[in-house]
Amino acid sequence: MSAFVPGNAPANHQTMRLAARFAFRELRGGLKGFYIFIACIALGVAAIAGVTSVSRALTEGISREGQSILGGDLDFSLIHRQADTDQLAYLNGLGDLSRVATTRAMARRPETGDQALVELKAVDAPYPLYGTFELASGEALETALARKDGTWGAVVDPSLLARLGANVGDTLSLGRATIRIADTIANEPDKLAGGMEFGPRLLISDAALPETGLIQPGSLVRWHYRVRMAPAPNLEAMEGIVEEAKSAQRDAGWRIRSRANASPGLQRSIDRFAQFLTLVGLTALVVGGVGVANAIRAYLETKREVIASFKCLGSTGGFVFKIYLVQMLVLALLGIVVGLVLGALIPFAAAAALAPVLPVKLAASIYPTELALGLVYGLLTALAFAIWPLGRAHDVPPTALFRDIVTGGAKLPRKRYLFATAATVLALAAIAILLAHDQRMAGTYIAASAGAFVLLVLVARGIMAIARRLPSVRSTELRLAIANIHRPGALTPSVVLSLGLGLSLLVALALIDGNLRRELTATIADKAPSFFFIDIQSHERDAFEALLNAEASDANLQSVPMLRGRIVSLNGIAADKFVPAQEGSGWVLRGDRGITYDASLPKNSKLEEGSWWPEDYTGIPLVSFDEEAATDLGLKIGDRITVNVLGREITAEIANTRTVEWQSLAINFVMVFSPNTFAGAPHAHLMTLGWDDDVPEETELALLKTVSNAFPTVTAIRVKDAISQVNDLVAQLAWAIRGASSITLIASILVLAGALAAGHRSRIYDAVILKTIGATRARLIFAYALEYAILGLATAVFALLAGGVAAWYVITQIMDGSFVMMPVTAAGAALIALVLTVGFGLVGTWRVLGEKPAPVLRNL
Incomplete structure (x- = not known):
């Protein structure tokens, strides 16, 4: 009889059509046994589609509000100096012009002596060119900043009032000027363009700025010239306008940004965070893939008689494969559709939930490209x-299909299926790496995940092998638990695989977070000086030091001259066209860098290659470069670097490279020049102060008060305050990452539940037979609890090792920090594993033990 394979084999498409018919007929029986399958796929797809859609919504939001964020269509920024007459004429020719000055300063309450570091911003009358600057009272900004009764007005961030214990109407000392708090800021449209802030905003009129005495030669002031063009050019035209501006004013030395990249730092952060969360979503999909495999194995086990009937009637193995492949694809597509619907809704939910805390409004929409990416990931994973x-x-x-349920070995499938599996996995990894913002990091993450997956398989087999070789124990319950771990059809591989990846990821993140906090609050805080003093003028330096x-x-004092400069070119290649050998130090080429000069090697540096210049050196300008940055950029001794300082381009030759102790937070620079390079250039000085032993907080605050009163134009940064602010930021980011990464743990729980459900049938047989020969429910529950506890503990040990290695690599190799293992984190991971395995296991066991023996024994 040849019902499935007639004499003349049908065409391939006809065979597929027939397989599809059988597949859909079988699916009429419902989705029982596939809910975990669908949930695993849906969760991973929703994570990827949702994360990429939210990232796109943020990017679109920045793009839509680019003019308001930047404060204009174009922003030309200079440091230390203002634009000259020719440059101003050029800028005025582009469109409407507004000037903004930003710097850091100390604001003090004369009555109480309280003071705080503020982000000072001085604006002119046309500000803001785009967007609306809103005050809490609704008053016009120009009115609030106006001079009344000889005192200039200022508007402040509400947090400054809390920090100083002040109220609207009070006066503050700012440099050598007295200002009046006229109002608080409700909305600052261009706040994002300023980058990271170390203090609350204080905004004054640019007419009041000279009276503060903060503007001196070499002062760390950035001048922004915003241009509003009419009509506003589209985004495609902005790049050409920027290039034209660079060509027209080659010697200006300004940094030009357009509304197309209004906040590049924020955009880079969004890209990196989205990449990480996409990889986390992919990990959740991979973990869910274990659930897919479990569900398919369990489903095929229930179809033994059906498959046997197909083969007895002449069906080929390939035809059977097609039938159930179609079914799996249909179910996978169902899960993908659910995931895509959830992923499409996530940007709208995020826009509503995060509106009060996000610095930019999400452009919530349905993004087909991002949803298509989720579909591809989901389909390939399935x-x-x-x-x-x-x-x-x-x-x-x-004949084998009709045998007892526990028979069967671990025979590999045919080569064609092995090849297809390998090709699909490689395609999945290739897409994840090629579409990543940082391909090196994505590749490392994929390789680590693949390695962890392979290790988990080996760990599961190792646990089974050890259990198989253990000597017989006297305890019946423990003996049964050990036998359950290594018997055919054991849950060991599924449990270890399902929990291992999720727990490893969470352990790694927790250890990274803990080590970063330790580095900030303990190691760095111990090594760091207590204060940084900036904008010390040359004529004040000796008196200030005295x-x-x-x-x-x-206390220990250290003082160096300080300027700001921007790398223009390396070996004749423009910085924005230069391709670093490695990504690690690309930040050196972005924006302005602090630079200094010194006749001798700085204390916190170690010479690695080359030689230092003589103290009386008078030859061509030389520069010492940080060793790690030079390696990442592909620079060597003798290469030439051109920097723009105070509007003047200076080319220097790399004379040596040195290792810098960045962790100490002492005075360190990527570039240190020979003293003759900046002979006669106006500049300020940077000074640090620190004690060898801990001193009371009152001592530091008293010194801060004395210094601020005696030298009001010098900005003092208390390092502990800065570390505390960064630590708070790290804590918030860590919670956000761990919250997002919990998706993987949720997927692990789903897979664990699916694995236990898949073993439900065999557990019923076991329980019934054991109860028939005299086992009590209590003894069986204890035996199963021991089994799950052993598996959970073994998985926790692996998670600690794998997560610890991953965290060590990130901390020591990527962040150049020191790593310590944290026992609390270890105990937490073990507890999670034990609670999940024992908890889910006992819930399933309780249901198994409730089965009546007679119906089961009747079918044996």
Whole structure:
């Protein structure tokens, strides 16, 4: 009889059509047993589609509000100096012009002596060119900043009032000027353009700025010239306008940004965060793939008689494969559709939930490209984990399918299925890497995940092998638990695989977070100086140092000249066209860098290659470069670097490279020049002060008050305050990352539940037989609890090792920090594993033990 394979074999498409008919007929029985399958796929797809859609919504939001964020269509920024007459004439020719000055300063309450570091911003009358600057009272900004009764007005961030214990109407000392708090800021449209802030905003009129005395030669002030063009050019035209501006004013030395990249730092952060979360979503999909494989194996086990009937009637193994492949694809597509619907809704939910905390409004919409990416990831993951178990069913003979449920070995599927599985996995990895913002990091993450997956398989087999070789124990319950771990059809591989990846990821993130906090609050805080003093003018330097020596005679002082400069070119290649050898130090080429000069090697540096210049050196300008940055950029001794300082381009030759102790937070620079390079250039000085031993907070605050009163134009940064602010930021980011990464753990729980459900049938047989020969429910529950506890503990140990290695690599190799293992994190991971495995296991066991023996025994 040849019902499935007639004499003349049908065309391939006809065979596929026939397989599809059988597949859909079988699906009429419902989705029982596939809810975990669908949930695993849906969760991973929703994570990827949702994360990429939110990232796109943020990017679109920045793009739509680019003019308001930047404060104009174009922004030309200079540091230390203002634009000259020719440059102003050029800028005025582009469109309407507004000037903004930004710097850091100390604001003080004369009545109480309280003071705080503020981000000072001085604006002119046309500000803002785009967007609306809103005050809490609704008053016009120009009115609030106006001079009344001889005192200039200022508007402040509400947090400054809390920090100083001040109210609207109070006066503050700012440099040498007295200002009046006229109002608080409700909305600052161009706040994002300023980058990271170390203090609350204080905004004044640019007419008041000269009276503060903060503007001196070499002061760390950035001048922004915003241009509003009429009509406003489209985004495609902006790049050409920027290039034209660079050519027209080659010697200006300004940094030009357009509304097309209004906040590049924020955009880079969004891209990196989205990449990480996409990889987390992919990990959730891979973990869910284990659930897919479990569900398929369990489903095929229930179809033994059906498959046997197909083969007895003449069906080939390939035809059986096609039938169940179609079914798997249909179910996968169902899960993908659910995931895509959830992913499409996530940007709208995020826009509503995060509106109060996000610095930019999300452009919530449905983004087909991002949803298509989720579909591709979901489909490839389903195929990668479905082909293997379906392929193994290809060669199982009908007689074997009728045998007892516990028989069967671990025979590999045919080569075609092995090849198809490998090709699908490689395609999945290739897409993840090629579409990543940082391909090196994505590749490392994929390789680590693949390595962890392979290790988990080996760990599961190792646990089974050890259990198989253990000597017999006297405890019946423990003996039964050990036997359950290594017997055919054991849950060990599924449990270890399902929990291992999720727990490893969470352990790694927790250890990275803990080590970063330790580095900030302990290691760095111990090594770091207590204060940074900036904008010390040359004529004040000696008097300032004398004051510090008098007030803190037991403290250590360090002082260096400081300028700001921007790398223009390297070996004749423009910085924006230069391709670094590695990505690690690309930040050196973006924006302005602090630079200094010194006749001798700085204290916190170690010479690596080349030689230092003589103290009386008078030759061509030389520069010492940070060793790590030079390696990443592909620079060597003798290469030439051109920097723009105070509007003048200076080319220097790399004379040596040195290792810099960045972790100490002492005075360090990527570039240190020979003293003759900046002979006669106006500049300020940077000074640090620190004690060898801990001093009371009152001592630091008293010194801060004395210094601020004596030198009001010097900005003092208390390092502990800065570390505390960064630590708070790291904590918030860590919680956000761990919250997002919990998706993987949710997927692990789903897979664990699916694995236990898949073993439900065999557990019923076991329980019934054991109860028949005299086992009590209590003893069986204890035996199963021991089994799950052993598996959970083994998985936790692996998660600690794998997560610890991953965290060590990130901290020591990527962040150049020091790593310590944290026992609390270890105990937390073990507890999670034990609670999940024992908890879910006992819930399923309780249901198994409730089965009546008679119906089961009747079918044996």
